[in-house]
Amino acid sequence: MPRRSWGEIVAQRKSIAKTEKVPTPTARNASRHELDSIEEKASTERTDFELLKLFVQRSSQDAFETLVTRHRRQVYNFIFKMVGKAEAAEDIFQETFLRVLKNAHTYTPRAKFTTWCLQIARNLTLDYFKREGLRRHASLDAQSDETERSMGQMLAGIVPESSEVLVSREMIEGVRDAVTRLPENQREALVLRVYQDLQYSEIAEILGSPEGTVKYWVHEAIGQLARWLERKGLS
Amino acid sequence: MSSNESSRQHKPQSAEARLAALLLGDLPAADALKLQAEVAQDAQLQKARGSVESLLGVMRADPQADVSQGALKALFEKSRDLMAEPEVAQQADLIRISELIRVYLPRVAAVAVVVFTFGMLVTKLPEGPVPTVGTVVDDDGKQFIRAGDLVEARMGSPRRVTFNTGEVLLDGGTALRVSGGTGFTTPSISLERGRVAIDARSRDFSVSVAGRSVHVGKGGLATIELDVPYAHIDRAGAVVEIRRTTVKEVAELAKRTWGVDLYAGGLPQMIQEQRVSFYGVGLDSADFVQSFVAAASRFGVRLGNDGQSLEYRQASGSFDMESEQVLRIATMRGDARVQDAAGEVALSELSQNMVEFRTGTEAAPRNLEPERLGQMLVWAGGLGNESIATHLPGVNTSDEQLPQGSVIYTDKLVLHGEEDRVFVLNGPEFNFPLPGGRMGRLVGLMSSGAEFEVEGETAREFVPFRRLSEGK
Numbered sequence: 001m002p003r004r005s006w007g008e009i010v011a012q013r014k015s016i017a018k019t020e021k022v023p024t025p026t027a028r029n030a031s032r033h034e035l036d037s038i039e040e041k042a043s044t045e046r047t048d049f050e051l052l053k054l055f056v057q058r059s060s061q062d063a064f065e066t067l068v069t070r071h072r073r074q075v076y077n078f079i080f081k082m083v084g085k086a087e088a089a090e091d092i093f094q095e096t097f098l099r100v101l102k103n104a105h106t107y108t109p110r111a112k113f114t115t116w117c118l119q120i121a122r123n124l125t126l127d128y129f130k131r132e133g134l135r136r137h138a139s140l141d142a143q144s145d146e147t148e149r150s151m152g153q154m155l156a157g158i159v160p161e162s163s164e165v166l167v168s169r170e171m172i173e174g175v176r177d178a179v180t181r182l183p184e185n186q187r188e189a190l191v192l193r194v195y196q197d198l199q200y201s202e203i204a205e206i207l208g209s210p211e212g213t214v215k216y217w218v219h220e221a222i223g224q225l226a227r228w229l230e231r232k233g234l235s
Numbered sequence: 236m237s238s239n240e241s242s243r244q245h246k247p248q249s250a251e252a253r254l255a256a257l258l259l260g261d262l263p264a265a266d267a268l269k270l271q272a273e274v275a276q277d278a279q280l281q282k283a284r285g286s287v288e289s290l291l292g293v294m295r296a297d298p299q300a301d302v303s304q305g306a307l308k309a310l311f312e313k314s315r316d317l318m319a320e321p322e323v324a325q326q327a328d329l330i331r332i333s334e335l336i337r338v339y340l341p342r343v344a345a346v347a348v349v350v351f352t353f354g355m356l357v358t359k360l361p362e363g364p365v366p367t368v369g370t371v372v373d374d375d376g377k378q379f380i381r382a383g384d385l386v387e388a389r390m391g392s393p394r395r396v397t398f399n400t401g402e403v404l405l406d407g408g409t410a411l412r413v414s415g416g417t418g419f420t421t422p423s424i425s426l427e428r429g430r431v432a433i434d435a436r437s438r439d440f441s442v443s444v445a446g447r448s449v450h451v452g453k454g455g456l457a458t459i460e461l462d463v464p465y466a467h468i469d470r471a472g473a474v475v476e477i478r479r480t481t482v483k484e485v486a487e488l489a490k491r492t493w494g495v496d497l498y499a500g501g502l503p504q505m506i507q508e509q510r511v512s513f514y515g516v517g518l519d520s521a522d523f524v525q526s527f528v529a530a531a532s533r534f535g536v537r538l539g540n541d542g543q544s545l546e547y548r549q550a551s552g553s554f555d556m557e558s559e560q561v562l563r564i565a566t567m568r569g570d571a572r573v574q575d576a577a578g579e580v581a582l583s584e585l586s587q588n589m590v591e592f593r594t595g596t597e598a599a600p601r602n603l604e605p606e607r608l609g610q611m612l613v614w615a616g617g618l619g620n621e622s623i624a625t626h627l628p629g630v631n632t633s634d635e636q637l638p639q640g641s642v643i644y645t646d647k648l649v650l651h652g653e654e655d656r657v658f659v660l661n662g663p664e665f666n667f668p669l670p671g672g673r674m675g676r677l678v679g680l681m682s683s684g685a686e687f688e689v690e691g692e693t694a695r696e697f698v699p700f701r702r703l704s705e706g707k
Contacts (some may be wrong), residue, residue, distance in 0.1 A: 044441055044448045045572070045579055064314055068307070069423070070448075076302040090306040094313065101314050112576065172297045175290065193259075194294050197594075215261055216248070222259075223252030226286040 027052040028105045048113035056105045067113070068097050074196065075117050081191040082125045084180035092128055096121040111205060118206045122188060129184065178225055185209075186221035193218045250280060254287045271504055281500055292484055295464070304383065304414070368413060368422040369398040382422060384413050388429070390476045390514045393683050393699075398422065400438040406430035407682045407700070408465070408476055408514070411442075428478070430460040430682070435569070445562050445592070448574040455569025457582075462561040464510070468492055475515045475523060479557065482531050483507040486545060489527065493520035497527075498544040502536065506547055509534045510557040514682065515642035522642070530644045558593040565589035630686065630695045635670040637700045643680055665690035669698070 030038075030053040038050045039058075043066045046054070054063035075096060080089040099120050107116055179187060185207070192203045193214075204211045248256075256262045257270050274280040369380035371394055380386060380396060388394040388405040396403045396413075405411065409429025413422050426444040433440050435451040442449045444461050451457045465478040466488060477485060486499035499507055511530040515522065528538050528545070539546045564573055566588045572581045573590060582588045642649040646660045658667050658677040665674040667687060675687030675696065684699035 042439075042450070044450050044574055047578065048576070059318055061311075061315060061318065064318075065311055068310065072302050072307065073299050074446075077299050080300050086300075086303075090302055093302050094306060094310045097310055098313060098317060101317055114576070171293050175293045176297060179294075194291065195297060215256070218259070219248055219252040219255045219261070222255035222287060222290060223249045226251040226255070226283065226290050227249070229290060230283070230286050 026105065026108050027056040030057060049107075049109050052104050052107055052113070055101075064097075064101060067100070071114055071117055074114060075121050078118055078191060078196060079121050079125055081176065081179065081195050082122075082187060083128060084177060088128060092121065092124050095124050099124070112202070115202055115205055118192070122206060126184065175225065178228060179221075182221050182224060186217045186224070189214050189217035190221040194222075250283050251287055254280070254284050255291075258284075258287055258291060274504075285500075288483060289487070301412075369396050371396050380413055382414050385427075386411050386413060389474065390516075390682055390700075401436045401440050402434040403442075404432040404434070406432075408478065426459055426461050428461050428463050428465050430458065432456065432458045444564075445560065446575065447562070447592075449564055450572045450574065451566075452570035452572075455571055456567045457571040458563075458565050458567065460561075460563040462563075464559060475513070475518050475526070477514070477527075477530075478512045479510045479559065480512075481508050481510055482534070482536060482545070485511060485527050485531075489520070489523060493523065495520050495524055496543055497524065502545055502547050506534050506536060510559070511645070513642065513644045515640070517640040518642070526642050526644065526649070529647070529649070533646065560594040562592040563589065630697050633670060633696050633698045635698055637685065637698055641700055643682065643685075643700075646680070648677055648680060648685055669696060 027049065035053060035057055038046060038054055041050075043051075043062065046063070046066070048067060048070070051060075051063040051067045054060040055067070072093070076089060076093045079092045079096070080086065083089050083092065096117065100117060103120075107113070111119075179190060182190065188207055189203060192198045192206065193200070198206075200211045200214055203214050207214060253262075253270060254274075257267055262270065274284055367379040368382055371378045371380060371386065373392075373394055386394070386396055386405065387410045388407055390407040392407055394405045394409075396405065396411075403411070403424065406429055409431060410427045411429075411431060412425045412427060414425070415423040424440075424442045426442055431442070433442060433449075433451045433456065435453055435455050435457075437453065439453050440451045440455075442451075442459060444459055445463075449457065449459055462479060464480050465476065466480050466484070467476045468474070468488070477488075480488075482502065483499050486497040489495040489497050509531070511527065513526045513530040515526055518526065524538070528536060531545075535548050537546050537548060538544075564571070564582065566582045570581060570583060571588075572579055580590075582590060637648075638650055640650065648658045648660075650656050650658075656666075660677050660680060662676065665676045665688075667675040667677060669675045669687060669689060673692070674690045676690070677685060678688045678695065679686030684697055687696045687698060689696055
């Protein structure tokens with residue numbers, strides 16, 4: 001595929017939006033010629049869909065690893081902010097990309113690859129909560145004393161002796177922990193909007209809910225957390 | 236579902252939730268104005284708004300975590316095993332690369348062991364089993380960079396990282412993460428903030444930044460600037476680095492760090508959310524407040540007569556809300572390409588060889604004005620690389636450095652010494668003393684130094700800031 005100017009890219013985005021009824025190809029439909037031309041490109045030049053084609057039709061481990069490397073931060077961060085534990089997050093992260101591997105041939109570019117990945121990650125995260133019997137929401141009042149102290153110290157203006165990074169790790173971790181106690185739908189929406197900085201339209205697609213509802217969840221989540229901060233006298 | 240339909244299904248929202256909607260920009264303009272008016276007259280609402288703002292600030296300051304190398308390695312091993320299974324392998328209609336890998340893997344592994352052993356012998360590892368992928372030489376001597384390291388350059392102290400495939404020059408206030416690489420292969424480099432110049436002298440070089448990949452061809456030279464909110468105060472040295480931080484957050488910072496109670500609640504909401512940048516060394520609380528107010532003065536902010544509250548006086552002229560994040564990429568030599576989810580483009584296709592991305596805009600990136608490109612060239616030249624300095628037409632680089640305690644605002648420079656001297660950017664007077672008894676006029680400011688027009692001379696001069704270590 002020849003390199004494209006930004007003008008062409010924008011024009012393509014618009015044309016994609018206007019041609020919804022055109023059947024979308026899957027990763028298993030590429031011709032030999034197309035695959036050859038994709039293989040001629042450097043890894044960084046291949047689109048996500050092109051990498052999936054190489055992976056599905058030519059079993060390219062390199063293509064799979066490039067996809068993982070390209071999107072690992074976004075996917076891992078979503079999972080980590082949802083479960084709040086690195087070890088569990090890494091297990092779910094691995095399972096997410098193994099599901100991607102197994103189901104790559106079913107992917108169609110109707111949705112962004114990251115949206116598809118995050119949908120898989122979300123489903124696995126919810127499975128994890130069910131499996132572990134975790135229903136931590138409605139327990140924002142059950143913060144540990146340790147967390148309260150460190151949050152309180154930081155917000156009260158007590159700073160470390162040697163150096164200070166403005167927002168301390170303790171504050172960040174305290175809020176992060178409180179986020180894991182929100183109801184699941186609010187937590188998902190909040191993580192994707194505030195931590196991941198996704199557009200509401202994309203979040204709605206990932207969660208399978210209307211945009212208006214997603215906004216409501218985000219606002220409610222922030223409201224709950226802010227009231228929790230106030231109750232603790234930490235704001 | 237329309238917003239009305241959805242709102243009918245939901246309970247009325249709390250004040251905090253409504254304020255969250257306001258601060259996230261999710262309210263229609265009329266509703267936003269109405270709520271802002273309510274807040275202005277209600278102390279409880281003002282308090283709630285403070286809580287929501289603090290919360291959002293903490294959440295946005297939460298850095299992106301990365302999955303461990305161990306988990307990645309395990310994933311890749313599992314994926315290889317899975318691909319060897321029949322139900323997955325049958326998806327491949329053409330070449331069965333995985334089978335080739337299985338056949339040749341033992342031989343490849345044997346060769347890899349030999350190569351690795353040889354590499355261990357010829358590469359002196361200072362400690363531990365993690366291979367060195369690069370080096371930094373600065374005032375503290377030679378330091379080795381290993382996979383996983385975060386390399387930071389403090390404001391006023393540019394650094395140079397040397398890899399076997401090229402060099403990365405870090406401007407002050409920059410952080411980049413190095414991962415992968417074995418000492419023989421190019422490591423993965425991720426720019427987290429600040430500015431770098433990539434000199435791909437012997438091999439192609441790629442850098443990931445803000446969800447994009449920048450690829451510099453062999454022999455190419457490119458600069459990348461990722462301007463994101465960042466704040467750091469090292470109280471021991473009173474080093475202040477404030478970058479793209481909102482007026483409200485800086486006021487809170489002054490209170491937390493020095494106990495200076497700067498009340499920003501009286502400022503209009505839009506002004507509280509404007510972003511300021513300033514830097515300095517050797518600052519006390521008064522210097523900090525002075526620097527802050529000076530940086531925010533272009534938005535009409537000034538210190539009240541009580542010395543504690545921030546006041547707003549409508550500034551002459553207009554200004555736009557600052558984006559939260561700006562990414563600029565430019566090439567100075569050779570080829571560079573930028574790849575994002577939408578596709579890929581060669582910078583040589585753009586006039587000025589430069590592109591800018593701003594947060595939250597889906598629109599195509601835009602070219603930058605020549606003046607901005609000139610700044611990119613100048614700061615890169617200030618890092619002292621000869622090959623880059625040749626790209627600075629009409630600008631000399633000086634060995635002299637600006638004095639300890641220099642404070643840089645977004646549009647002017649203040650030197651703290653026997654007296655406070657303010658040098659306005661592009662001001663009319665040649666009032667800055669330069670080496671050799673010459674006088675200069677400040678025409679450009681970068682985080683690594685300043686560019687001066689010299690009185691009576693055609694050539695400009697770039698003067699780097701003094702390194703922090705020299706002032707201690």
